[in-house]
Amino acid sequence: MTLTLAGLGWSAHFLSQLDPSEIGHLRPARVAAVHRDRIETLTETGPLGLVLPASLSTADLAVGDWVLAEAEVPRVARLLDRHSDLHRRAPGSDATRQLIAANLDGLAIVSSCNAEYSTARLERYLALARSAGISPVVVLTKADLADPAPWLDEAVRAARDAPVLAVDARDPASVARLADWCGRGHTLGLVGSSGVGKSTLAATLTGQALATAGTSELKDKGRHTTTSRQLVPTLGGGWLIDTPGMRELQLADAAEGIAATFDDIEALAADCRFSDCAHEGEPGCAVARAVEDGTLDPARLNRWRKLKREDRFNAMSLAEARARSRAFGRKTRDIGRQKEERNRW
Ligand SMILES: Nc1nc2c(ncn2[C@@H]2O[C@H](COP(=O)(O)OP(=O)(O)OP(=O)(O)O)[C@@H](O)[C@H]2O)c(=O)[nH]1
Numbered sequence: 415m416t417l418t419l420a421g422l423g424w425s426a427h428f429l430s431q432l433d434p435s436e437i438g439h440l441r442p443a444r445v446a447a448v449h450r451d452r453i454e455t456l457t458e459t460g461p462l463g464l465v466l467p468a469s470l471s472t473a474d475l476a477v478g479d480w481v482l483a484e485a486e487v488p489r490v491a492r493l494l495d496r497h498s499d500l501h502r503r504a505p506g507s508d509a510t511r512q513l514i515a516a517n518l519d520g521l522a523i524v525s526s527c528n529a530e531y532s533t534a535r536l537e538r539y540l541a542l543a544r545s546a547g548i549s550p551v552v553v554l555t556k557a558d559l560a561d562p563a564p565w566l567d568e569a570v571r572a573a574r575d576a577p578v579l580a581v582d583a584r585d586p587a588s589v590a591r592l593a594d595w596c597g598r599g600h601t602l603g604l605v606g607s608s609g610v611g612k613s614t615l616a617a618t619l620t621g622q623a624l625a626t627a628g629t630s631e632l633k634d635k636g637r638h639t640t641t642s643r644q645l646v647p648t649l650g651g652g653w654l655i656d657t658p659g660m661r662e663l664q665l666a667d668a669a670e671g672i673a674a675t676f677d678d679i680e681a682l683a684a685d686c687r688f689s690d691c692a693h694e695g696e697p698g699c700a701v702a703r704a705v706e707d708g709t710l711d712p713a714r715l716n717r718w719r720k721l722k723r724e725d726r727f728n729a730m731s732l733a734e735a736r737a738r739s740r741a742f743g744r745k746t747r748d749i750g751r752q753k754e755e756r757n758r759w
Protein backbone atom coordinates (compact mmCIF):
# COMPACT_ATOMS: atom_id res chain seq x y z
CA MET A 415 0.00 0.00 0.00
CA THR A 416 1.43 3.37 -0.95
CA LEU A 417 0.53 6.17 1.40
CA THR A 418 0.44 9.89 0.81
CA LEU A 419 -0.12 12.56 3.40
CA ALA A 420 -3.41 13.60 1.75
CA GLY A 421 -4.44 9.97 1.58
CA LEU A 422 -3.77 9.68 5.30
CA GLY A 423 -6.10 12.62 5.99
CA TRP A 424 -3.52 15.44 6.11
CA SER A 425 -4.95 18.83 5.20
CA ALA A 426 -4.29 22.58 5.23
CA HIS A 427 -5.53 22.61 8.83
CA PHE A 428 -2.46 20.62 9.89
CA LEU A 429 -0.01 22.11 7.40
CA SER A 430 -0.77 25.61 8.69
CA GLN A 431 0.44 24.56 12.15
CA LEU A 432 3.95 23.78 10.92
CA ASP A 433 6.74 26.19 11.55
CA PRO A 434 9.01 26.56 8.48
CA SER A 435 11.94 25.41 10.62
CA GLU A 436 10.13 22.11 11.28
CA ILE A 437 9.62 21.23 7.63
CA GLY A 438 12.15 18.65 6.54
CA HIS A 439 13.29 18.17 10.11
CA LEU A 440 10.07 16.73 11.61
CA ARG A 441 7.72 14.39 9.80
CA PRO A 442 3.93 14.14 10.11
CA ALA A 443 2.60 10.81 11.41
CA ARG A 444 -0.99 9.74 12.04
CA VAL A 445 -1.77 7.80 15.19
CA ALA A 446 -3.08 4.31 14.39
CA ALA A 447 -2.97 2.81 17.90
CA VAL A 448 -2.22 4.05 21.41
CA HIS A 449 -0.51 1.69 23.86
CA ARG A 450 0.46 2.27 27.45
CA ASP A 451 3.93 3.63 26.76
CA ARG A 452 4.16 4.09 23.00
CA ILE A 453 2.07 4.72 19.91
CA GLU A 454 1.85 3.20 16.45
CA THR A 455 1.58 5.64 13.59
CA LEU A 456 1.32 5.66 9.81
CA THR A 457 3.55 7.91 7.74
CA GLU A 458 4.16 8.43 4.03
CA THR A 459 6.84 5.77 4.22
CA GLY A 460 4.81 3.26 6.21
CA PRO A 461 4.16 2.25 9.83
CA LEU A 462 6.30 3.90 12.50
CA GLY A 463 6.34 3.16 16.23
CA LEU A 464 7.02 6.17 18.45
CA VAL A 465 7.68 6.84 22.11
CA LEU A 466 6.36 9.95 23.83
CA PRO A 467 8.34 12.85 25.30
CA ALA A 468 7.97 13.50 29.04
CA SER A 469 5.57 16.36 28.28
CA LEU A 470 2.96 14.03 26.76
CA SER A 471 1.10 11.05 28.16
CA THR A 472 -0.82 8.48 26.14
CA ALA A 473 -4.05 9.86 27.66
CA ASP A 474 -3.38 13.09 25.72
CA LEU A 475 -3.53 11.21 22.41
CA ALA A 476 -6.15 9.26 20.53
CA VAL A 477 -6.35 7.20 17.38
CA GLY A 478 -6.63 9.60 14.45
CA ASP A 479 -4.36 12.26 15.94
CA TRP A 480 -1.57 13.85 13.92
CA VAL A 481 1.83 14.23 15.53
CA LEU A 482 5.19 15.49 14.31
CA ALA A 483 7.90 12.87 14.73
CA GLU A 484 11.57 13.49 15.14
CA ALA A 485 13.45 12.09 12.20
CA GLU A 486 16.49 10.85 14.11
CA VAL A 487 14.94 9.17 17.15
CA PRO A 488 11.54 7.50 16.84
CA ARG A 489 9.87 9.96 19.23
CA VAL A 490 6.93 12.37 19.11
CA ALA A 491 8.07 15.99 18.97
CA ARG A 492 4.61 17.48 19.33
CA LEU A 493 0.89 16.92 18.90
CA LEU A 494 -1.00 18.95 16.28
CA ASP A 495 -4.35 20.64 16.97
CA ARG A 496 -7.34 18.52 15.96
CA HIS A 497 -10.16 19.54 13.68
CA SER A 498 -12.54 17.33 15.66
CA ASP A 499 -12.38 15.27 18.81
CA LEU A 500 -14.76 12.74 20.21
CA HIS A 501 -15.09 12.42 23.98
CA ARG A 502 -17.20 10.22 26.13
CA ARG A 503 -18.09 10.18 29.76
CA ALA A 504 -15.63 7.78 31.34
CA PRO A 505 -17.24 4.58 32.55
CA GLY A 506 -17.84 4.35 36.28
CA SER A 507 -19.32 6.80 38.70
CA ASP A 508 -16.96 9.72 38.15
CA ALA A 509 -17.87 12.30 35.59
CA THR A 510 -14.62 12.78 33.70
CA ARG A 511 -14.37 13.13 29.94
CA GLN A 512 -12.26 10.67 28.04
CA LEU A 513 -10.83 11.28 24.59
CA ILE A 514 -11.92 8.47 22.27
CA ALA A 515 -10.88 9.44 18.75
CA ALA A 516 -9.42 12.45 16.95
CA ASN A 517 -9.83 14.05 13.55
CA LEU A 518 -12.89 12.14 12.43
CA ASP A 519 -14.64 13.64 9.41
CA GLY A 520 -17.79 11.59 9.71
CA LEU A 521 -19.62 9.53 12.29
CA ALA A 522 -21.87 6.72 11.08
CA ILE A 523 -24.65 6.26 13.61
CA VAL A 524 -25.67 2.66 13.13
CA SER A 525 -29.08 1.32 14.08
CA SER A 526 -31.19 -1.44 12.57
CA CYS A 527 -34.62 -1.77 11.05
CA ASN A 528 -36.04 -3.76 13.93
CA ALA A 529 -36.96 -3.43 17.60
CA GLU A 530 -33.43 -2.23 18.43
CA TYR A 531 -34.16 1.11 16.71
CA SER A 532 -34.69 4.00 19.11
CA THR A 533 -35.16 7.64 18.15
CA ALA A 534 -33.86 8.73 21.56
CA ARG A 535 -30.58 6.86 21.03
CA LEU A 536 -30.28 8.26 17.53
CA GLU A 537 -30.73 11.79 18.87
CA ARG A 538 -28.13 11.19 21.58
CA TYR A 539 -25.53 10.19 18.98
CA LEU A 540 -26.51 13.04 16.66
CA ALA A 541 -25.94 15.48 19.51
CA LEU A 542 -22.61 13.85 20.30
CA ALA A 543 -21.37 14.08 16.70
CA ARG A 544 -22.51 17.67 16.28
CA SER A 545 -20.89 18.74 19.56
CA ALA A 546 -17.64 17.18 18.40
CA GLY A 547 -17.71 18.96 15.03
CA ILE A 548 -18.16 15.71 13.11
CA SER A 549 -20.74 15.25 10.31
CA PRO A 550 -23.23 12.56 11.27
CA VAL A 551 -24.71 10.04 8.81
CA VAL A 552 -27.44 7.67 9.96
CA VAL A 553 -27.14 4.09 8.73
CA LEU A 554 -30.10 1.77 9.18
CA THR A 555 -28.92 -1.82 8.71
CA LYS A 556 -30.91 -5.00 8.08
CA ALA A 557 -33.00 -3.21 5.46
CA ASP A 558 -33.14 -6.57 3.65
CA LEU A 559 -35.07 -8.18 6.52
CA ALA A 560 -38.07 -5.82 6.60
CA ASP A 561 -39.55 -2.93 4.62
CA PRO A 562 -37.31 -0.10 5.90
CA ALA A 563 -39.87 2.67 5.13
CA PRO A 564 -41.26 3.12 8.69
CA TRP A 565 -37.74 3.31 10.19
CA LEU A 566 -36.57 5.66 7.46
CA ASP A 567 -39.53 7.96 8.17
CA GLU A 568 -38.75 8.13 11.88
CA ALA A 569 -35.00 8.52 11.41
CA VAL A 570 -35.30 11.22 8.72
CA ARG A 571 -37.53 13.25 11.03
CA ALA A 572 -34.99 12.99 13.88
CA ALA A 573 -31.88 13.46 11.73
CA ARG A 574 -32.68 17.09 10.71
CA ASP A 575 -30.04 17.82 8.04
CA ALA A 576 -28.06 14.56 8.43
CA PRO A 577 -28.43 12.00 5.62
CA VAL A 578 -30.13 8.69 6.40
CA LEU A 579 -29.34 5.48 4.50
CA ALA A 580 -31.01 2.08 4.77
CA VAL A 581 -28.61 -0.74 3.85
CA ASP A 582 -27.85 -4.42 3.94
CA ALA A 583 -24.53 -4.19 5.80
CA ARG A 584 -23.29 -7.44 4.23
CA ASP A 585 -23.75 -6.24 0.65
CA PRO A 586 -20.96 -4.11 -0.89
CA ALA A 587 -23.33 -2.62 -3.50
CA SER A 588 -25.70 -1.46 -0.78
CA VAL A 589 -22.92 -0.14 1.48
CA ALA A 590 -21.37 1.71 -1.49
CA ARG A 591 -23.77 4.56 -0.67
CA LEU A 592 -21.54 5.28 2.31
CA ALA A 593 -18.54 5.74 -0.01
CA ASP A 594 -18.52 9.53 0.25
CA TRP A 595 -17.91 9.32 4.00
CA CYS A 596 -14.84 7.16 3.71
CA GLY A 597 -13.38 8.06 0.36
CA ARG A 598 -9.77 9.13 -0.12
CA GLY A 599 -8.34 10.77 2.99
CA HIS A 600 -11.67 10.75 4.82
CA THR A 601 -11.98 9.24 8.28
CA LEU A 602 -15.18 7.66 9.53
CA GLY A 603 -16.17 6.30 12.93
CA LEU A 604 -18.98 3.87 13.72
CA VAL A 605 -21.22 4.03 16.78
CA GLY A 606 -24.27 2.01 17.75
CA SER A 607 -25.55 -0.68 20.05
CA SER A 608 -24.26 -4.20 20.13
CA GLY A 609 -25.54 -6.40 17.32
CA VAL A 610 -26.68 -3.65 14.94
CA GLY A 611 -24.05 -4.60 12.37
CA LYS A 612 -21.03 -2.37 13.01
CA SER A 613 -18.52 -5.18 12.50
CA THR A 614 -20.38 -6.34 9.42
CA LEU A 615 -20.41 -2.83 8.01
CA ALA A 616 -16.73 -2.37 8.83
CA ALA A 617 -15.85 -5.64 7.13
CA THR A 618 -17.74 -4.60 3.99
CA LEU A 619 -16.12 -1.15 3.94
CA THR A 620 -12.58 -2.40 4.53
CA GLY A 621 -12.70 -5.79 2.82
CA GLN A 622 -11.34 -7.38 5.96
CA ALA A 623 -12.87 -8.88 9.06
CA LEU A 624 -12.41 -6.21 11.65
CA ALA A 625 -12.72 -6.41 15.38
CA THR A 626 -12.05 -4.00 18.19
CA ALA A 627 -8.63 -4.38 19.75
CA GLY A 628 -10.13 -6.06 22.80
CA THR A 629 -11.90 -8.76 20.85
CA SER A 630 -9.08 -9.33 18.37
CA GLU A 631 -6.71 -9.88 21.26
CA LEU A 632 -9.12 -12.45 22.65
CA LYS A 633 -9.58 -14.15 19.32
CA ASP A 634 -5.84 -14.21 18.74
CA LYS A 635 -4.99 -15.61 22.13
CA GLY A 636 -2.37 -18.27 21.72
CA ARG A 637 -1.22 -16.83 18.43
CA HIS A 638 1.31 -14.08 18.22
CA THR A 639 -0.54 -10.82 17.56
CA THR A 640 1.46 -8.46 15.46
CA THR A 641 -0.73 -5.40 15.65
CA SER A 642 -3.88 -3.95 17.12
CA ARG A 643 -4.12 -1.05 14.74
CA GLN A 644 -7.39 0.80 15.04
CA LEU A 645 -7.06 3.10 12.05
CA VAL A 646 -8.05 0.76 9.27
CA PRO A 647 -7.95 1.52 5.52
CA THR A 648 -11.25 1.32 3.64
CA LEU A 649 -11.56 -0.03 0.10
CA GLY A 650 -12.44 3.51 -1.04
CA GLY A 651 -9.10 4.97 0.09
CA GLY A 652 -10.32 6.35 3.40
CA TRP A 653 -10.03 5.28 7.02
CA LEU A 654 -12.22 3.68 9.60
CA ILE A 655 -11.55 4.31 13.28
CA ASP A 656 -12.65 1.41 15.42
CA THR A 657 -11.51 1.58 19.03
CA PRO A 658 -13.01 -0.26 21.99
CA GLY A 659 -14.36 2.93 23.58
CA MET A 660 -15.91 4.14 20.37
CA ARG A 661 -18.85 1.84 19.93
CA GLU A 662 -21.22 2.89 22.69
CA LEU A 663 -20.88 6.38 23.99
CA GLN A 664 -22.32 8.43 26.83
CA LEU A 665 -22.82 12.14 26.34
CA ALA A 666 -20.50 14.56 28.07
CA ASP A 667 -20.66 18.30 27.51
CA ALA A 668 -22.84 18.06 24.43
CA ALA A 669 -25.08 21.09 24.98
CA GLU A 670 -24.29 22.57 21.56
CA GLY A 671 -25.00 19.30 19.80
CA ILE A 672 -28.29 18.90 21.66
CA ALA A 673 -29.30 22.41 20.59
CA ALA A 674 -28.46 21.59 16.95
CA THR A 675 -30.33 18.29 17.09
CA PHE A 676 -33.42 19.95 18.59
CA ASP A 677 -33.17 23.23 16.70
CA ASP A 678 -36.96 23.30 16.23
CA ILE A 679 -37.51 23.37 20.02
CA GLU A 680 -34.68 25.85 20.56
CA ALA A 681 -36.30 28.16 17.99
CA LEU A 682 -39.66 27.90 19.74
CA ALA A 683 -38.04 28.58 23.13
CA ALA A 684 -36.67 31.86 21.79
CA ASP A 685 -40.30 33.03 21.42
CA CYS A 686 -41.34 32.28 25.01
CA ARG A 687 -42.41 35.36 26.97
CA PHE A 688 -39.77 34.81 29.67
CA SER A 689 -36.19 34.41 28.56
CA ASP A 690 -35.58 31.87 31.34
CA CYS A 691 -38.82 29.97 30.59
CA ALA A 692 -38.53 26.35 31.72
CA HIS A 693 -41.55 25.40 29.56
CA GLU A 694 -43.26 24.00 32.64
CA GLY A 695 -46.55 25.82 32.37
CA GLU A 696 -45.35 29.45 32.49
CA PRO A 697 -47.63 31.96 30.75
CA GLY A 698 -46.67 32.85 27.17
CA CYS A 699 -44.70 29.64 26.61
CA ALA A 700 -44.22 29.08 22.87
CA VAL A 701 -43.11 25.48 23.43
CA ALA A 702 -46.33 24.62 25.30
CA ARG A 703 -48.34 26.37 22.57
CA ALA A 704 -46.66 24.24 19.88
CA VAL A 705 -47.53 21.06 21.80
CA GLU A 706 -51.14 22.26 22.15
CA ASP A 707 -51.59 23.06 18.48
CA GLY A 708 -50.00 19.76 17.46
CA THR A 709 -46.89 21.13 15.73
CA LEU A 710 -44.52 19.73 18.37
CA ASP A 711 -44.64 16.06 19.34
CA PRO A 712 -44.72 15.92 23.17
CA ALA A 713 -42.56 12.77 23.03
CA ARG A 714 -39.86 14.77 21.22
CA LEU A 715 -40.08 17.48 23.87
CA ASN A 716 -39.61 14.84 26.58
CA ARG A 717 -36.58 13.35 24.81
CA TRP A 718 -35.04 16.84 24.58
CA ARG A 719 -35.55 17.41 28.31
CA LYS A 720 -34.11 14.01 29.16
CA LEU A 721 -31.03 14.48 27.01
CA LYS A 722 -30.38 17.92 28.49
CA ARG A 723 -30.68 16.47 31.98
CA GLU A 724 -28.33 13.62 31.11
CA ASP A 725 -25.80 15.98 29.57
CA ARG A 726 -25.91 18.33 32.55
CA PHE A 727 -25.42 15.42 34.89
CA ASN A 728 -22.54 13.95 32.90
CA ALA A 729 -20.87 17.30 32.41
CA MET A 730 -20.64 17.81 36.15
CA SER A 731 -17.01 17.57 37.06
CA LEU A 732 -15.74 15.03 39.50
CA ALA A 733 -14.90 17.85 41.91
CA GLU A 734 -18.40 19.28 41.69
CA ALA A 735 -19.93 15.87 42.22
CA ARG A 736 -17.76 15.41 45.31
CA ALA A 737 -18.57 18.88 46.62
CA ARG A 738 -22.26 18.18 46.22
CA SER A 739 -22.07 14.89 48.00
CA ARG A 740 -20.14 16.54 50.87
CA ALA A 741 -22.79 19.26 51.12
CA PHE A 742 -25.49 16.60 51.02
CA GLY A 743 -23.73 14.75 53.84
CA ARG A 744 -23.66 17.95 55.92
CA LYS A 745 -27.34 18.55 55.27
CA THR A 746 -28.37 15.04 56.31
CA ARG A 747 -26.23 15.38 59.43
CA ASP A 748 -27.99 18.68 60.23
CA ILE A 749 -31.39 17.07 59.75
CA GLY A 750 -30.29 14.21 62.01
CA ARG A 751 -29.24 16.71 64.71
CA GLN A 752 -32.52 18.60 64.41
CA LYS A 753 -34.40 15.34 64.83
CA GLU A 754 -32.32 14.45 67.88
CA GLU A 755 -33.05 17.85 69.39
CA ARG A 756 -36.77 17.45 68.70
CA ASN A 757 -36.73 14.01 70.27
CA ARG A 758 -35.26 15.44 73.45
CA TRP A 759 -38.42 17.46 74.04
N1 LIG B 1 -29.56 -9.69 7.11
C1 LIG B 1 -28.69 -8.83 7.64
N2 LIG B 1 -27.93 -9.21 8.68
C2 LIG B 1 -27.08 -8.32 9.21
C3 LIG B 1 -26.96 -7.01 8.70
N3 LIG B 1 -26.06 -6.35 9.46
C4 LIG B 1 -25.62 -7.21 10.39
N4 LIG B 1 -26.24 -8.40 10.26
C5 LIG B 1 -26.05 -9.57 11.13
O1 LIG B 1 -26.31 -9.18 12.47
C6 LIG B 1 -25.43 -9.84 13.37
C7 LIG B 1 -24.71 -8.83 14.24
O2 LIG B 1 -23.85 -8.05 13.43
P1 LIG B 1 -22.45 -7.48 13.94
O3 LIG B 1 -21.80 -6.84 12.76
O4 LIG B 1 -21.69 -8.49 14.67
O5 LIG B 1 -22.94 -6.37 14.97
P2 LIG B 1 -22.04 -5.34 15.82
O6 LIG B 1 -22.77 -4.06 15.79
O7 LIG B 1 -20.66 -5.34 15.33
O8 LIG B 1 -22.10 -5.95 17.25
P3 LIG B 1 -20.99 -5.79 18.44
O9 LIG B 1 -19.72 -6.40 17.95
O10 LIG B 1 -21.62 -6.57 19.57
O11 LIG B 1 -20.89 -4.33 18.74
C8 LIG B 1 -24.51 -10.68 12.52
O12 LIG B 1 -25.02 -11.98 12.49
C9 LIG B 1 -24.63 -10.05 11.13
O13 LIG B 1 -24.42 -10.98 10.08
C10 LIG B 1 -27.78 -6.64 7.57
O14 LIG B 1 -27.77 -5.50 7.09
N5 LIG B 1 -28.63 -7.61 7.10
Ligand SMILES: [Zn+2]
Pocket residue numbers: 683686687691692693694696698699700701702
Ligand atom coordinates in the same frame (compact mmCIF):
# COMPACT_ATOMS: atom_id res chain seq x y z
ZN1 LIG C 1 -41.41 28.17 27.30
